[in-house]
Amino acid sequence: MSETLEEFYNHILDIESPWSVTAINRDSKTREVTAIVDYKENEPLLCPDCGKPGKLYDHRMRTWRHLDSCNHRTMIQANVPRLTCEEHGVKQVSVLWAEKNSRFTLEFESTVILWLKEDPISTVAENFGLTWDEVDGIMTRAVRRGLSRRLKSEPKNIGIDETSFQKRHEYVTVILDKDNDVIIDILDDRRAETLKNWFKTQDRSDFSKVMSISMDMWDPFINAVTANFENADKLISFDRFHVAQHFNRALDKIRADEHRQYSLTMKESPLCKSRFHWLRNSSRIDNRDSRRKDFLSLTRMNLKTARAWRIKEAASLLWNYSYMGVAEKNWKQLLYWISHSRLKPMIAVGNTVRRYLWGILNAIELRVNNCMLEAKNNRIQRIKKIACGFRNRERFKNAILFHLGGLDLMPLPTR
Ligand SMILES: [Zn+2]
Numbered sequence: 001m002s003e004t005l006e007e008f009y010n011h012i013l014d015i016e017s018p019w020s021v022t023a024i025n026r027d028s029k030t031r032e033v034t035a036i037v038d039y040k041e042n043e044p045l046l047c048p049d050c051g052k053p054g055k056l057y058d059h060r061m062r063t064w065r066h067l068d069s070c071n072h073r074t075m076i077q078a079n080v081p082r083l084t085c086e087e088h089g090v091k092q093v094s095v096l097w098a099e100k101n102s103r104f105t106l107e108f109e110s111t112v113i114l115w116l117k118e119d120p121i122s123t124v125a126e127n128f129g130l131t132w133d134e135v136d137g138i139m140t141r142a143v144r145r146g147l148s149r150r151l152k153s154e155p156k157n158i159g160i161d162e163t164s165f166q167k168r169h170e171y172v173t174v175i176l177d178k179d180n181d182v183i184i185d186i187l188d189d190r191r192a193e194t195l196k197n198w199f200k201t202q203d204r205s206d207f208s209k210v211m212s213i214s215m216d217m218w219d220p221f222i223n224a225v226t227a228n229f230e231n232a233d234k235l236i237s238f239d240r241f242h243v244a245q246h247f248n249r250a251l252d253k254i255r256a257d258e259h260r261q262y263s264l265t266m267k268e269s270p271l272c273k274s275r276f277h278w279l280r281n282s283s284r285i286d287n288r289d290s291r292r293k294d295f296l297s298l299t300r301m302n303l304k305t306a307r308a309w310r311i312k313e314a315a316s317l318l319w320n321y322s323y324m325g326v327a328e329k330n331w332k333q334l335l336y337w338i339s340h341s342r343l344k345p346m347i348a349v350g351n352t353v354r355r356y357l358w359g360i361l362n363a364i365e366l367r368v369n370n371c372m373l374e375a376k377n378n379r380i381q382r383i384k385k386i387a388c389g390f391r392n393r394e395r396f397k398n399a400i401l402f403h404l405g406g407l408d409l410m411p412l413p414t415r
Pocket of ligand 1: 048049050051085086087088089
């Protein structure tokens, strides 16, 4: 016995009792197929909030976009009954194929979410024939859904970092659960007050297991943590990644100045096209590489840049001590060397490090690992690049949580 068209659509659309497909309309001009779905007569109308049966109140015509079938845009249309529940008043019965208030079916929305994991909003919009705002709406709902489902966590090692968005001088604060590798939250700016209030609004017991809070040597973050944790001077760690950034920036400034000086007096500066090599992390490089050999001969020249580079390299070796006494002694030795280097930008970094040495030693003692923070930062920058700038902060925050929040984003039917 052959299947009717309606039965066929019942199967491919996964429509189950008390609903069934009762008609199929095809519009050849718009290449659109609409499956008309009806609620079976005499089936009890159940309140979506309490599950108790209620009396029919009226009907509402609704349409949902589904995944295309055979290059036809496919829609589900239903005259959805509303009922009166004694306890909850007028309610619409749940549909099995869509979340409450969504104009897309679960299948459609889930597919868009999977695409969004890989592609920018504009590409997804183009491929599904949706507007930018519609795709953004699916993304925003996915994040909201994920946040509401997130289980209580008790992070042991927290990372706090700032990241710029859109214009260079605008920042948000990113809070990371380093053990689970997820972003817990994103705050609107990088002020002490904002972070302080964030900690205040969280459940205190969430932080009962915190062993370290790593960050840059940045007073607003330090003050916010100090205001919220009695043992802040033991928790706060200035990790390797951030400290290295300070040394790298000073080195880069010295190199740029020296290169400019050479360029004024000589035809070709020895520092020409060398920036990348100075800033690289030496521990990851094979010294047998021929270009590396050329660079190493540059480091033996009498250059300010080479002196600054040796300081940066020395600092990068000071992170693996097991004895705190030895670690402290060696950092202080480096600081003495820096203070006599006559390299102004390096001396400034030296002063910063001297002031915050206590937190650097905490990082060494607690073995605070920085790779997670570095990796997350790189991924945030990539998200930013893919999106070609965000129109507002909320959207930027949403995108970060969507990709890096470790959230369960998929829609489920409301029964
Ligand atoms: Zn009810």
